Amino acid sequence: MPWIVGVSGASGTPYAAAVLRGLLGAGEAVDLVVSRASRLTLLDETGISFRDAHWQDDLREWLARGADGKPGTFDVDLSGVRYWNAGDLAAGPSSGSYPAKGMLIVPASTACVAGVALGLSKDLLQRTASVTLKERRALVVAVRETPLNGQTLRHLVALDDAGASVVPASPAFYAGATHIQDLVDFVAGRVLDAAGVEHGLYRRWRGELGGGTTQQ
Secondary structure (H helix, E strand, C coil): CCEEEEECCCCCHHHHHHHHHHHHHCCCCEEEEECHHHHHHHHHHHCCCCCHHHHHHHHHHHHHCCCCCCCCCCCCCHHHEEEEECCCCCCHHHCCCCCCCEEEEEEECHHHHHHHHHCCCCCHHHHHHHHHHHCCCEEEEEECCCCCCHHHHHHHHHHHHCCCEECCCCCCCCCCCCCHHHHHHHHHHHHHHHHCCCCCCCCCCCCCCCCCHHHC
């Protein structure tokens, strides 16, 4: 069964790329939903146009790019990926009978958070999130916004009450980061931790002060 990855329009497309690479590296199958707004963010942050008719080529170029924008940084195998158009409300993930392990929304915009919390299902991404909650499957929401107003905080509490895991895209520094990719991978690793997917994206805390500096 696949993990469904939804990419919304918040800034943070490198987070989504790192999570996708982590899932594929762990041998997981992935169903991908890219929102219309996220295509604009992807174009702005990477210069890549994500096109339905050429999604494999565009996804390969995106996942191969490092967080610093350097192309060809990673080797990727897309054989485990299935792509669904965000406007296709008849797609497989729109139904609770479609087999899936759960869903990861990364990055999650405040508009996406509100839509999921209110059950709006305005596109396939939101509909799939609603299905994930009603089927009691794992839903991880990597919200990326600052500051957060009261309305968004209430929506996040509603998602937590509904059983979702809220994982703010907040990098930590104890892992000994020396590169922007290290900070991105930390957030991606915490998203995968919440989903129970094994990975080696960051150095875990072992109870030893100064451990991060020994990695530099």
